[in-house]
Each structure stands twice: as structure tokens, then as C-alpha cells.
């Protein structure tokens with residue numbers, strides 16, 4: 825998905841997309857929960873939904889930003905940029921400002937995100953960043969993806 829040059833009008837792209845969705849469904853079925861396909865990306869999206877219920881963007885847009893930022897938090901800045909480039913190639917948002925949230929609002933959501941899925945262990949729970957650390961990491965992410 826990240827490196828396929830096609831778009832939604834391209835059968836090859838749609839095949840790769842469909843296979844990815846089916847495989848993640850199979851992984852969730854085998855695991856008996858959504859963890860294989862729902863990590864920090866989804867916690868961030870759920871936090872945006874809960875904190876700003878009337879302003880939330882689409883699930884996919886929020887999760888896409890969350891996924892690229894989570895990759896950045898893992899220290900894999902190259903793959904974070906590859907994810908951001910793929911989102912841009914498909915006309916999707918890469919930073920929170922593009923879906924109507926300022927940096928402070930997004931940072932607040934990231935800090936709240938672990939509360940949305942108690943017991944789940946993602947990069948957010950692993951790092952347990954302070955609000956100031958999240959702010960710095962997000963500013964670094966925005967600079968890294970050219971937001």
C-alpha cells in the first residue's frame with residue numbers, strides 16, 4: 825500500500841488494498857480482538873472523537889495521521905515519512921491542522937489516547953510521554969513530514 829503508485833481508479837491498487845483489508849480481518853479473527861489492526865493510531869482517533877465529538881474528521885483520516893505519528897514515535901522517521909507521502913499521494917491529511925485541529929488540541933488527544941483502550945499496550949503506553957514531550961515529538965513530526 826505504501827509504495828503502490830496507483831490510485832482508486834486502478835485495479836492493481838484496489839487489489840492490494842482489498843488484500844490488506846482481508847488480511848487484517850483474518851488477523852483480528854485469529855487473535856479474537858482488534859489489536860493486530862488497532863494500535864496507537866486508533867487510540868488517537870478515538871481520543872479525538874471523545875474530546876471533540878462535533879469536530880471529529882473521518883475515522884480513516886484520523887487513523888492515518890495517528891499511524892504516521894505513531895511510526896514517528898517509534899523512532900522510525902523514514903517509514904513515518906513514507907506513510908505521510910502515501911497519504912498525500914491519495915489526497916489525505918498528514919497533520920492535525922489539515923483536519924481542523926491545532927497542535928495543542930492534537931497533543932491533548934495524544935495524551936488522552938491511552939485512556940480510550942485500557943489494557944492495550946501501544947507505543948503511547950510504552951513511552952508514557954509527558955504533555956511537553958508529546959508537544960515536542962509532534963512538532964518534530966510536523967517538521968519531518970513537511971506539514
Ligand SMILES: [Zn+2]
Pocket residue numbers: 866883887
Ligand atoms: Zn479503523
